[in-house]
Amino acid sequence: MSFSGVTAALNRVAELAEQALQALRQASDSAGDCGKLLSGSTAGTTNEDEASAVTADFEAVRAGALRQCEALEAVLRGIDQIRARFEAGTAPEPPTWAEQQRERLPPYITSGFYLDPDGHAELVQSGREPDGEHERINNHLIAVGAIPPIKIESATHVEMKVAWRMRQGGVDRVDLTINNKVCTGDLSCTRLLPYVLLPGQKLVIHDPVKSHEIRGKDVR
Incomplete structure (x- = not known):
């Protein structure tokens, strides 16, 4: 009960x-x-x-x-x-930040909220970006040798976009909560995110099952 x-x-x-x-x-x-x-x-x-x-x-x-x-x-x-x-x-524990944010996410598309350096929650959703951000992520992964010269679906994922924005902004750590599990496999976010983040950067992803701590990989 x-x-x-x-x-x-x-x-x-x-x-x-x-x-x-x-x-x-x-x-x-x-x-x-x-x-x-x-x-x-x-x-x-x-x-x-x-x-x-x-x-x-x-x-x-x-x-x-x-x-x-x-x-x-x-x-x-x-x-x-x-x-x-x-x-x-x-008495139930008060909901965590991740749980509070997940309740606000739409169920029909993989989405996430992350805290920016000013403490504001920013909404990000999977899919192709009008400004070509997903293509820049894909090209970066090819350039550093993380993937062969092909287009991958995971470059359009929420986690990849947030990691890319961390790289561009030089943010040391970001907490991201999403409404679906982090993908796994050879061309997945789990394997490729370290190639997007800079060394020393840390992305903590809170999916509905557990939290994942991803650190940047030195690919020089």
């Missing part, structure tokens, strides 16, 4: 126990009133002895209901303690 589900269940238990407590208090008061009314109305009559026995029964009901009230009050205190320990021990 989820954290919110357990909390809701505990709240419902407390609510029902409180209702039972109020009912028992009402029963105790009513039994006491019945006993007093019966005793007063039959005093000095031929039914006084029989009424006294019934009045004693009402008193037993009143006292028994009070004892049950005390037991329910103890139950409610126990529920409060359970709820307090549960909330203190299992």
Whole structure:
């Protein structure tokens, strides 16, 4: 059961126990009133002895209901303690920056947010760029010998674009959160990103499964 589900269940238990407590208090008061009314109305009559026995029964009901009230009050205190320990021990961790950003990403295309040097979150999406950025990335990878002279799809990926912009801007570290797993394979971001980053640069990618730390490779 989820954290919110357990909390809701505990709240419902407390609510029902409180209702039972109020009912028992009402029963105790009513039994006491019945006993007093019966005793007063039959005093000095031929039914006084029989009424006294019934009045004693009402008193037993009143006292028994009070004892049950005390037991329910103890139950409610126990529920409060359970709820307090549960909330203190299992309260969910606040969402990380990566989790917060991922919730804002559209599901229909691989997208990512990265923090720029000024602390602003910038949106980047996979695909061909009008200014030819993906082609420059592809040509760079060919020039440094990372890939043969072919066009690769991963040059259009979010991770590649962010790494390229880090290279162009000379940024030491960037955190990037994306809505799909980092690709793997011979012509993948996992293998080729170190060739895009400069030595000393670090790109930390937070995908839905785990975080990946990519460092620049000296290709001179």
